[in-house]
């Protein structure tokens with residue numbers, strides 16, 4: 001019985017998870033294309049520019065990405081044998097890119113010309129942290145940087 | 153430094169995500185897990201084959217505590233108690249024949265269980281469980297003794313422990329691998345409780361051989377040995393016999409094997425003896441107790 005429930009959860013996880021991943025990646029790539037005109041770097045200072053900096057402002061973006069049962073199952077099998085945890089790679093990648101996009105969205109709304117000093121933090125939520133004992137792990141990516149606007 | 157806008161890479165060119173299909177990895181890992189489990193299972197199975205012949209009788213009786221509720225049900229009513237006692241006398245006689253040296257004679261117990269199914273089981277701890285349905289359809293003492301001797305053969309050969317050992321191995325294996333109370337150990341415990349004690353063909357014919365030898369030792373002839381199985385073969389479709397058929401090989405096959413054995417050993421076949429008075433009285437009482445012949449089990 002429990003085996004059947006597990007099989008159902010893993011199957012749902014696989015189909016729902018891969019569908020969500022596909023649509024999310026399509027959306028990520030589309031928005032990243034829209035933001036190609038907003039330079040985002042991890043340089044400490046803005047590159048040399050004849051214009052004067054009008055203002056600088058902290059901007060940030062957050063995204064929490066859940067792990068489905070299929071990925072969890074594959075990952076727990078992977079834990080037995082070791083090796084690349086490829087089941088989680090796309091989750092991390094999507095969380096980081098989604099958070100970056102949100103930060104860029106914030107900067108765009110403020111009218112920034114570029115973002116410098118980009119930093120990325122990750123944390124896991126659930127799965128033994130944040131007071132949850134047996135929760136499913138989720139991955140949080142937190143991206144922050146300095147938005148700069150030139151005087152024009 | 154000049155800023156040159158660049159488009160993001162396509163999804164298939166993402167360097168941060170492995171390009172292989174998730175199902176591919178899933179299947180490889182699952183295959184690896186199955187391989188590891190099979191290997192450990194095989195090794196522990198070998199360990200069981202080594203442990204079973206060397207198991208301490210005290211450890212065995214400790215194991216039997218799992219089945220205590222079942223044995224207590226068998227002892228519940230006074231009518232089955234007298235029946236158990238009558239069967240115990242028969243069993244003790246068989247034991248005396250098999251182990252003439254009293255110091256080496258093991259303590260085995262027989263219990264009568266009120267149940268309309270026709271079956272007898274060998275349980276850990278040296279217990280034989282006889283269902284009253286077996287008594288009800290028996291016509292002679294000889295055939296009853298043969299069935300008893302057959303189950304005794306399982307106990308002497310420790311087949312019951314071997315059958316249990318596999319489930320026990322699975323139980324310990326699952327507990328060690330996945331921690332306490334996981335679905336695999338739950339399943340293993342269920343199978344321990346459900347007494348899936350079906351023996352191999354070789355174990356069954358070895359038990360049959362011992363039963364036959366004891367029958368000849370007691371009565372001086374092999375009459376009645378095949379009667380029970382001949383009846384079983386005829387009434388194969390009857391639901392009462394279903395339980396025996398699921399735990400034992402096909403009766404026709406056993407009749408043929410037994411007849412070949414009887415011929416090989418040149419055993420005589422003489423008329424059988426009717427059931428003893430004590431068992432008959434018990435039969436009448438249990439039918440009185442249970443007039444429709446309906447099972448008391450739920």
Ligand SMILES: [Zn+2]
Pocket residue numbers: 302303306351356359399400
């Ligand atoms: Zn048997």
